Amino acid sequence: MIPKSAQLSVAAIALLCVCSSVLLSSSADAVDGNGLTASTESSVIQGNSAYCYVYIESLEDIASLDIQVHYDTEMIDLDINNAYNSASCSMYDSSLSNGCLNFSYLFDDGGSDSQTLLFYFMYTVSSEAAPGTTYFDILVNEAYDQSLDPADVSGCRCSFDIAERTVTKNCSIYTNSTQSTSIDGTFDLSYSFSTNQILSGSVTVTYDSELFELVSLTNGSFLDGKTVDSNTSLTGSVYLSFVSLEYGNGYDLMTLRFRTLQNVSTSSQISIVVSELYDDELNLVQCNGCSTTVNIAYDNTYVEDKPAMYCESSYDAQADTVTVQINLEANSHLGAGDFILNFDTSKLTYSESTKGFSPSFFNVNDKEVGEGKLKFSIISMEDIVASNTVLTVVFTPIHACTDAETTLTLTGSGLTDSMTEAIILNIRGTSQTIPLRHSYVDTVTEPTCTSGGYTTHECSVCGHSYVDSQVDALGHDLIHHDAKAPTCTEVGWDAYDTCSRCDFTTYHELAALGHDLVHHDAKSPTCTEVGWNTCDTCSRCDYTTYQEIPSLGHDYVATVTQPTCTEGGYTTHVCSRCTGSYVDTYTDALGHDLIHHDAKASTCTEVSWEAYDTCSRCDYSTYQEIVALGHDLIHHDAKSPTCTEIGWDAYDTCSRCDYTTYHELVALGHNLVHHDAQSPTCTEIGWEEYYTCSRCDYSTYLEIPVLGHDLIHHDAKHPHAPKWVGMPTIRVQGVTIPHTMSLPY
16 A cells, blocks of 8 residues: 555645646556566655655466665665555565665465555655666566466666755744653654745654654644645654645644653654745745654653553643643552642643542642642542543643743652552653744735735744735836937937836837938029038938028029010010029010912822911911822733733722823843754755744744655666665655665565
């Protein structure tokens, strides 16, 4: 099981995470098959403590395990008393040596087949540990199954980050520096913080469990309204943690009541360690612990195994009373006795007492309470054997500015049983811490724009003070101011805000720019414009060294313009130095001197006009031109020239005028071809040499008639040669051609 202290730590951190969006998470190395896993917080601050939990995936068929946890002793501090077994087993052992925590287990039979928590331990990160990642290496030294064969169980590594401790605030925790006690005596240790400006944290009180036992834990006013969890079942230690969303008003953390177990003469330390204190802004608050030296006095009157009449005391802060309860243990056999409760009148004032039981005679004598003595006597006709609350006494504490310890002692005399035989009772007093109470004077500090308001309660006796009734700062009541650009001679500023309640401002001055000078050359004055000497002006403002020279005025020269037909006459005065002018002496226009012109009809190529008038003096005219008619064209096809006749291209002529596009093509002339002369023959004509035209039938040809035959007779010839009958010749066109005729043989 997980101790309640660890449960609360996780719960407190979770609540803080919701409030402040800070996430803490555990880390563990995953395994395949059967193996170990471990988890712890992902980050631990230097000097803080945390828990590490070691699990096995399955204990089914496991007979024994030997596990080692190795760690860096320069980084981590571990106490064997803070290592706890959680597994059901027949036997286990744990040890710690040189940075190795060892757990050994024997199991009678197989365990659960689901993940099982084996053990867990609390560790503390050294305040000197270097920030960064560190590890727990968890090794399986030996593992055997129920058949005593080696079992395959793997180890793991668990890492976490060491975070640097950032301390922005400090506080103290107070309790008694010393305490006296004796056998069976009870005593209270009350713890209080020096501030109530803490939202969460934890404390651990350690004591020697062989000398003392814890009787009770009472929450103080500091814990009012907070979620609180405490674990008083841990041997030799008490763990308490708390978390809240807002501050409380109290300072008292808790009161622990212890009983002394041994009748010895010795001293022992009861120490408190404070860790993980945070304010509402999650600032870490550093708080050193403190210790109480408890001095145990040997009681030589104490008789072992004898019953006791003993006192127990408590302080009720709400009622502001100290109550002392006088109890009688069972089997006392008390029959008679006289008792005195002694108290310090400088610290306690008696108020009242109430009897807790009714023996035969019970008398309470408060006559000497002013001297610190409350007496009571008891007589019983039978031995008192039951346990009883004998008397409850109420005191009003006298507060000082510091916690005060007061001791109440109880004495008894004449102790006998009902038969007047002497008896022995171990009679024990008690001690009680009276918490401080100051005489406070309240001073209210009103909130400002930047600082919260609060009420300071200061003790007029000792000067102790505390603050509460805190309110938030008002924040600035801003008034916006628009930006102003700097000029050449004046500063400017960016847009800024000021506060109507205080001197807060975001004003940022912009320095004056100075003049951005532009040089201007001198300019002579004109008739109408002033002039100036050489000067400078600023491009950004109206700064200038300009000095004006007056204008000269016009020097006019007059020119007369005579009237025309349409415009009047006038005199123009023009300045001799500039273009300045003006006109006067106007006369009327003359009107036109008209000349009449007759109309003219249009031709193909010439414009015409209606009858019109013109002016003899000007270019006035009523002339209105009539456009030329243009030609009325008749088309003529082209004719090619011949050897003896001209030709022309295709052309147009106008039906109204002699316009034509006619273009004559000259006659080609003959293209002569020469022919040689040929004499006539008997059968063919002849001719002289002549020429013909290649393009036409022109020819110089003159024919010479045929000559006719001039015959000569020849005889036949045979036998073998062909027989030719006659050999006349034929003349064709002057060529003689023999004419043969073949005859048969």
